[in-house]
Amino acid sequence: MKKLKRLSFNTKCKLCLLPSLAGTLLFFVIPYFRVLYYSVIDNQFRRNFVFLDNYIETVQNEYFLLALLNSLILIAVCVPVLIILALLISLFLSFGIRKLKALRASFVLPMVIPTAGIVLIWRTVFTDTSTPLPIYLLFIWKNIGICIVLLTAALTAADRSVYEAAKLDGAGSWTLHRKITLPMIAPTILFSVLLSIVNSFRIFKESYLFYGTNYPPDHSYTLQYFMNNNFLRLDYQSLATSAVLTSAVVFLIVLCGIFIQRRYNR
């Protein structure tokens, strides 16, 4: 016990983190390396090394490329819209109509309503499936709640005295938010962007229920469909390879985000 007391604060923190790290290692890191291993063998029973053959096959697969493209379009279109909408609502909640504060909790509702229930309404409203719009809207509706919560929390934590000082110096509303609000909540915005990107790869369940098939229209065929269909056909190698490639894409996006943030902070 005495020895424990003698430990530095940092060491104690690390010790506290150990259970969580062990869980991460057990349930994420080790399985990830296993998936990496499966992506370089011919099948999981015979286990002959084929090195990059599976990767070459996957990146040449037209449906993988279609799925990747659709996933990236979903990110490019929906994430900016989602963040801008969430930011506007958060600003309204924090600085605008104060009575709306009572409604703050209602924005979390889409996160707790069962997906099947939402999709049922969606199918009634959107009968035209010639565009991916229903899925895009579903994604935004489903994710806007968590973004609003995060951004509102960041705005609430902002130091109000800075705003008072800027107002005394004659700054208008636009200048206040551009010069003060945005820089102050930039890390939260970045986090929301990254979270939304990660969630965009998880829109499969909603999409599957909406279209009711493993083979949705080409415009809505995302990476999750590609992986799920290969899983059902017992093609673990395609599944593993596309999972690794997807994680690489996500990793690159996160790296870019961190890079931008660091540049911005300087």
Added chain:
Amino acid sequence: MKKFIVCLLAAALAVTSVSCSADKSEEEMTFEVDSDEFTYENITTGVGSLDVDENGTLYAVETYIIEKEPYDEVYDELHAYDLNGVHIKKLETGGAALNTVSYHDSTLYSIGCSNGEQTLSIYSYDLRTDEFSVFAKTSVSSSSTVVTNSVIADGKLWFTVEDFGRELEGCPYDNAVFTYQGTVLYSCDLQSGKTERSDIEYPVTVSTAADGSLCVYAVDENGTYFMTGEEKYYMDLGYVYAFAVISDKNDFIFTSSLKYDTLNIGTFGSDDYAEFRPNTRCSAKTLRYRGGCTFYTNSYGNGLDKAGAVQRIKNSSFVAGNRTINLISPGFIMASPFGCGYSMNSKELTDTEFALTVLSQSPDYDICLLNSKLGVSDSIRDKGTFYPLNEVEGVSEYLDKCFPYVKEAALTSDGEIWMLPIAVDIDVIMYNEALCEKYGLDFNNDMTLEELILNAKTANESDKSSGYAIHGYLLNTNLLLQYMRNNISFDTEEFRDLARYVKEEANYSEGEDYFKLYTDSMNQLYEGNSDGFLFSMLNDSLTQLEYGFSDKVRACPMPSVTSDGRSVATCVMLCVNPASDNLSSVLDYITALTEYLSANNSSMLFSEHDENVGQYVKDLYGIYSDASICFNISEDIYRQDYEAYLSGSTDLDGFITEADRKLSAYLNE
């Protein structure tokens, strides 16, 4: 005091040794029989009830019929046979009608009645003195009841009767599997001869437990249960028609609605059971266990044609005491493999559960039960998730006996045996040759789809005194499978022509009356009224063979709509899990199964067959010999769009575009 303790110890020792010797004698009471299975060839008529004494002497109530006018004369005789099937003697029973026979302590007890009696009597036959007499009279009506079983337990003769007058609606448990038949249980004290009704409200049948006590199979509001002493075991074994307790470890043999005409072995308190004897047909009165052997009546197969033949099998030769074999299947598959004495546990999984179980290399399952119609079957082959059966005893020989296309399907391109085919099914049309000729219907092996439709129209325009049935869904599925055998796109002129014709003439959801008509013509045929049957379709070989009894029926293949004239066959198969932790038992089971299937060609697998069969079965063999097994693209991918096309909610181009898009994704992703 010391003397007292010594005496006490001596007494305890004596009691222990006596009980041990008693146990030993019970253990040692195994009949010395040469063969694993034996048929009592000297029994030449139907056996209504049987029992066996401690020496293996079989006592059988045999029923004889003398054809007379105006009514046939029916009478029962009681006969004794030794373990070698040699007739020992006929036991004189004074012409009494005997329903059951039960052996106890050199005496046989029978429930029955003499001419003119309105109530059941209990007769005894003393084997030491050959004296037959009425042991007791009961108040149970002989005209409104049927005696279904009798056993001796706890010093009493217990017997069940089906009481026609009993109100069946009162039974608190009734479902698709179990329906109470109004059975009542009575007992007769073997000392006093006093008969009384048991207070078990809804009994079904009875057996004697290993310790000589009574074991009852009955039902209450919680379901069906077995009761020994005060212990109740609720078990989900379907409707158990007959059972016999075989050991003090709570094991019992039974036959039930789970799988008709099959003997199983189970344990009280466990839903696991092993099928160990097929082609049996015994009732509660004709299933007995003694001396390590099961005695039962068998009216089917095994070279026996006469009804009621009595068989004996040595249980140890047929029951494998290994671990349970776990089967998984991706969805419902009708055919299931025979257990061959192994306890089998089958699980029907969803697609996702199945993929997860297979890909995780789970050691918890042993065998995949697959059907070539399911898209995942060829994935198992292509992805190598199987244990090659090349070195497993009996498998190569078994495949050599199969039709060449079956063997071909069982091999990978590298020559590995990736699966064991257990059944092949082809859709066929069965027709009544004479009636079809009378009505001007023409069924033949080269029949076109147009000719089939014309036959349906002609039949519909007839006086309809003979039923027919076109199974639209089955026909459409067959046409699609035929087309998909050699194509990966619907966008061909061949398919467009076929689709237009089918929508116009063979549209089972929106089409004409002649196509939608469905009658019970098959039931008419099954019940022997061949004049009520014109034609119908059947899709599984087992059921097709069941109609082999009719000499008026012929069979022809479904109309061919592609240049490949062969019939489309679907194959039910077993695939062994290479990661199974029970591999040794599983491979032994596979060997046993190949032996069983080779001896019982009940699913049209083998190219060589008995030539001494009727024309209908010959027709079937002709169809089954010219076929191919396709590992088709799963119907799920395009069927919904096809249905939309047939119902008119989408046009042909819309269906083809949508189905081709999905097919392209399926084939290329």
